[in-house]
Amino acid sequence: MDTLAKKYKQIDFAKIVDEVRVFAPATVANMICGFDILGFAVDYPGDEVHMYRVPEPGVRIRSIRGDDGRLPLDADRNTVSACVKALLEHLGLQGEIGVEIDLIKHMPIGSGLGSSSASTVAGLFAVNSLLGNPLTKDELLPFCVEGERLACGHGHADNVAPALMGGITLVRGYSPLDVIKLPVPNELYAGIVFPKVDVPTRDARQLIKEKVPLKDAVTQWGNIAGLIAGLYEEDYQLISRSMHDVLIEPTRAILIPEFYAMKDIALQAGALSFGISGSGPSVVAISKGKEGAEKAAALIQAHLTQCEIESLKYVSAVNVDGPKLIK
Amino acid sequence: MDTLAKKYKQIDFAKIVDEVRVFAPATVANMICGFDILGFAVDYPGDEVHMYRVPEPGVRIRSIRGDDGRLPLDADRNTVSACVKALLEHLGLQGEIGVEIDLIKHMPIGSGLGSSSASTVAGLFAVNSLLGNPLTKDELLPFCVEGERLACGHGHADNVAPALMGGITLVRGYSPLDVIKLPVPNELYAGIVFPKVDVPTRDARQLIKEKVPLKDAVTQWGNIAGLIAGLYEEDYQLISRSMHDVLIEPTRAILIPEFYAMKDIALQAGALSFGISGSGPSVVAISKGKEGAEKAAALIQAHLTQCEIESLKYVSAVNVDGPKLIK
Structure with a gap:
């Protein structure tokens, strides 16, 4: 219970909002030569998550657009909702907070542009924003990596890291996860x-x-x-x-x-x-x-x-x- | 003869001096993780080349100290003199200029500290200095790499590059040779x-x-x-x-x-x-x-x-x- 109490402390219930809409960017992993370690984010395309606070605890997918019906609406099987749920559990809020999600995909699935990462990052950034930002981006990152594991069967961070952090990112290593933001030449x-x-x-x-x-x-x-x-x-x-x-x-x-x-x-x-x-x-x-x-x-x-x-x-x-x- | 004339142009005979003494540093290749691409120079140890201009054309080794008798005095078999000779030939000066060399080794051979590179770099830097610096360091580098090939049987540049350029160097690639000087943290x-x-x-x-x-x-x-x-x-x-x-x-x-x-x-x-x-x-x-x-x-x-x-x-x-x- 001590841990739970400590986790609760991170949340200022007065800061929780009723609705957020988030756009997270597509990403180009590898950046040609940096297999599994480099990646960068682009302005467009990307995915949107609209998240609504509802009275009934739990996480539910309300709708998905732009996926040609390929993604599951079942909240336990959908990566976005599964990640959001994991974060609420981490914060000890699973029985306290209810959210519903509209997922709007603006990019094709299986295109090599970090489609699942953009959705995962949008979902986690959305729930963190809804809760008044209890976690920093650095703290959110492991949840994004876990989402990638759920979506793709491997916990690579070369898409989620730039999708979450923006810019060009280097994933130096995984034990522990070590992500470095690199400078972005203007042109x-x-x-x-x-x-x-x-x-x-x-x-x-x-x-x-x-x-x-x-x-x-x-x-x-x-x-x-x-x-x-x-x-x-x-x-x-x-x-x-x-x-x-x-x-x-x-x-x-x-x-x-x-x-x-x-x-x-x-x-x-x-x-x-x-x-x-x-x-x-x-x-x-x-x-x-x-x-x-x-x-x-x-x-x-x-x-x-x-x-x-x-x-x-x-x-x-x-x-x-x-x-x-x-x- | 056109090429020769062109090469001669680089030399201002009035600038040629009678004697130079050069110290070139030992180097730590690989810098732990960067096998075959990274290396850095240290202040000490290193090798010395004393070079004297003499009337008779050609390149000769006068003496070698600190090698326990392991290095050849024969100018064709000694890496330092062979490299110096190659540079003089490149400049079209092989029949014009005579030099004699004292090589003083201040570090052990076969120690993993770039012993042959330090000698080669000292020799080439010395002859270039003696001639009034017709070549830039960038232009000298390929001759140093060739020296490494003579000495070690492979033309790696991870020792000669930092020995010649100083600091921490990255050998990005070999076709063509692409060496980048990296910043050196003060401490x-x-x-x-x-x-x-x-x-x-x-x-x-x-x-x-x-x-x-x-x-x-x-x-x-x-x-x-x-x-x-x-x-x-x-x-x-x-x-x-x-x-x-x-x-x-x-x-x-x-x-x-x-x-x-x-x-x-x-x-x-x-x-x-x-x-x-x-x-x-x-x-x-x-x-x-x-x-x-x-x-x-x-x-x-x-x-x-x-x-x-x-x-x-x-x-x-x-x-x-x-x-x-x-x-």
Whole structure:
């Protein structure tokens, strides 16, 4: 009971509000070369959670839009509600507080843009806001990682960390969870194209070899180190030279139609780098300036249209704020 | 002849001096977690090259001290003279200029402290100085890497880069050679202990497995990324959390007597990190402040003495200047 009492202390019941609406951003995990450790948030797309306080204790999903009926409404099976419930339990509020949730997805599921992370982060940021912000973002993060475990079967933080913290994040390690916010060069833009083909994260992961040549690993971590230095130095040429993935891309690219044609198009259009967003099939052209990202994404989309592959396109700066309250 | 003429242009014969003396620093390659990409220079130990201009064209070794007779005096077989010769040829001066060299080694060969790199860098910096500095440090670097290839059978730059550039260097990649100077936190000190046992670099490299688990590679590059961020942020705790080598140390430590006992001693003495310098057998305690490095190194040396293992000890800040002219 001592622990419970201590947890209760964090909550000022007078600060609890009746309703919040939250937008949480999509994210580009890996940032081309930083498999499983780097990621950044974008301004759009993203997911919305509208959360309402209700008299009856518990957590319920009221509605889900934009998921083509693919996500469960059952509060125990839905990742967002399950995470919100876990947080209320952590705060000793499970029998005290009732909330209902509208989830509005503005991005495709299974696109490699951190769809589940955006929803989870939106849900947890929403309930924390509703309760008057008892937890800091750092304290919320482990709950987001747990949500990712529920949604994807693994507790990687390379999507939830940037979705929650905003900007570019480094997940240095997991024991304990150690997330570092990296500097965001002002002119860094992402031109994202999602070819409408299905590449489930689990399959994309299973393709990856468990052992890799040390020689290639050294190349990869040289590039990762170069990218980190490039971000601090705001040296776009160094960033460009560093953003190469010699280990994961060659395998995952197999699952993405027209990957190398799109890469050629992006680089010829002047992109600093081009690669897979997360586990794909979305691809990303990283550019200096919005125009370059627009141009690369438009040319890539035009190529896919020629190949009779439907696609969606998003162009955005790096989002530095993470989730935000909306009207 | 056009090329030759062009090369000649770089040389102002009036600027050529008769004698230079150069000291080039020892280096700690890998910097614990950054296998083959990171390294830093120290103030001491290091090697000296005294170079004299003589009328007869060509490059000759006049004397070598401090090598216990292990290095060849034959100018074609000695790395230092071979590199100096290569540079003179590059400048089209092989038939024009004659130099003689005294090489004074102030550190043990095969210690894991970049002994051959220090000599090579001292030699090339000396001849460049003697000629009135026709080449920048960036231009000298490829000649230093070539020297490392002659000396060690591989063209790694993780020792020559910090020995020449000073400070902490990142070798991002080799095609083309891409070396980045990283920021040096003011209070970063190295307490180095060289146990007098023989671990040839070639053997130490051969022990390393050609394939590594991707999971461990991810841990390693998370740490590398954390270290780079820590250096930029001057965040000693992040530096400390990041400096772990899960891939190479477990294998190479086998060759180093009392490795894990020394590690315990260093960490208990408050070192930020402890590990192998280069391919060993020298070990290094990285500390915040000189006192900590002194303490760790002294305790390690005392332990080795108890185990009847002779050792040498060096304590130094990170050397930020690289090679220097001495009287």
